[in-house]
Amino acid sequence: MDLQLVGRGRPILVALAAASAIALFAIVASMMGVRTAEAAFVSTTLPPVQVVEPEPVRSGVAFVGGDGVTLWSGPERDPLLALEGGITLPFLHRSGDWLLVTTMCNDTAWVDAADVEIVPSAAAETPGSGFDIAGATIVLDPGHGARDWGGVGPSGLAEKEVNLDIADRVRDLMAASRVIDWSDGSVDPGAEVPSFGRVILTRDVTGPEGGDFELGLGYRASVATAAGADAFVSIHNNTVPRIDTDIPGSEVYYSAAAEGSDRLASLIYEELLRSFSVFEADWRGGELLGARARIDPDTGDDYYGLLRRSTMPAVxxxxxxxxxxxxxxxxxxxxxxxxxxxAVYRGIVRFLTTAEEGPGVNRPEVFGLDAGTVSGNGCQLPVRAE
Ligand SMILES: [Zn+2]
Known part of the structure; x- marks a missing residue:
């Protein structure tokens, strides 16, 4: 904690004099057999010393407890609504005691900082052999929710439910220290990999409707940004395959813009294949398997809004x-x-603690309604004369 001593009147000189006096008093007191804490306590005749609190947290995530929280239109303004508990609200701005949060519907609103539990944005740590997992921040994003079911299986299984359960299992793996047998991929209790510093689910089983609530893409990415995530992993399952495949048709989309995303995707893909290949199925897939990226032809940015909004390694x-x-x-x-x-757990551990590249990634592909065309209005690029 950074505490600053500020004296009244002639601030620095008075503060220095006070500090010297306290130090001298402490030395004399200790020589007389008086403990320093008591010495400081009895030094009430010294000039008053004002303690300045550390700067308030300006960005981070605000956890809403079981009682919920009131959203406001502005500091000291009108209440908008009372939000249920079990929710994480990212914030990137603060005004006094008020936080400007992003809601699950991608709107902004204000909350009183006293009504929530604040965790400041984590500092970025560089992946590699010295990486400290005990200080890592991971954001897991179970795809879809509420009226957005995602894909639905032939017998009615909803993707939103499966995604949430898988993300919850990843969090459980990260919540304790583990040992990984890299010969077969098994993960067991042990001391090789420490528990992760902080793991946040964008929608959590402890939240409203057991975690079955609606989240916008902007909100999901904002949680990862505000938390200062070392990795942002959105969990989904696919629909409408094109072809029969010999191996599982797993795909991992990486952010083409955010550094490290391709390596994270490559490693998670490799671990998915390791995990899934022991199961029997008539696998189906797309024409392109593995780690891949899609680029919007109109903007040159990532096609997927979640990845476009991400600045950390994101897949x-x-x-x-x-x-x-x-x-x-x-x-x-x-x-x-x-x-x-x-598989997700092992992929993240390898990404954070090694420089391994895995099997590599497919090059980004242009994807969208206008894919393959430069422009819809007959534009021609200037061609250099030979
Ligand atoms: Zn999905």
Whole structure:
């Protein structure tokens, strides 16, 4: 904690004199057998010393406890609504005791800092052999929620439920120290990998409706930004495959712009294959498997809004195809969900603590309605004369 001593009147001289007097008094007192704490306590005749509190946290995440929280239109203004508890509100601005938060519907509102538990933005740490997992911040984002079911299996399994359970399992893995057997990928209690410093789910089973509530893309990315995440991993499952495949049709989309995202995607993809290949299924997939990225032809930015809004290593994991009977049946089991979670866990551990590249990534592809065209209005690029 940074405490500053500020004297009244002639601030520096008075403060220095006070500090010297306290030090001298403490030395004399200790020689006389009086403990320093008592010595400081009895030195009431010294000039008054004002303690200045540390700067308030300006950005971070605000956890809303069980009693919920009131959202306001502005500091000391009108109450908008009372939000349920079990929610994380990211904030990047502060005015006095008020935080400007982003809501799950991508709006902004103000909350009283006294009504929430504040965790400041974590400082970025560089991945590699010296990385301290005990200080890591990870944001896990279970895809979809509430009326947005995501994909639905032939027998009615909802992607939103599966994604949430898998993210919850990843968090459980990260909540304790583990040992990983890299020969077969098994993850067990042990002391090799410490528990992660902080793991935040954008929607959590402890939240409203057991975590089945609606979240905007802007909100999801804001949680990762405000938390200062070392990795941002969105958990999904896929629909509408194109072809039969010999191996699971897993895809991991990386942010083409945010440094490190491609390596994170490559490693998670490799671990998914390791986890899934022990299961039997008539696998289906897209024409392009593995780690990949999509670029919007109109803007040159990432096609997926979640990744476009991310500045830290960020990926969207599409484990398997929930729209396929075999793969839906697997996703319905605890064993397969645990295998999925362990793959994400191992991929993140490798990303943070090594410089491994994994199998590599597909090059970003232009993707969108106008894919393959330079412009819709007959524009021609100037061609250099030979
Ligand atoms: Zn999805």
């Amino acid at each position: 969207i994991v599409e484990g398997v195809y929930i729209s396929e009977p075999d793969e839906e049946a697997l996703l319905a089991t605890a064993e397969f969900r645990q295998a999925y979670a362990e």
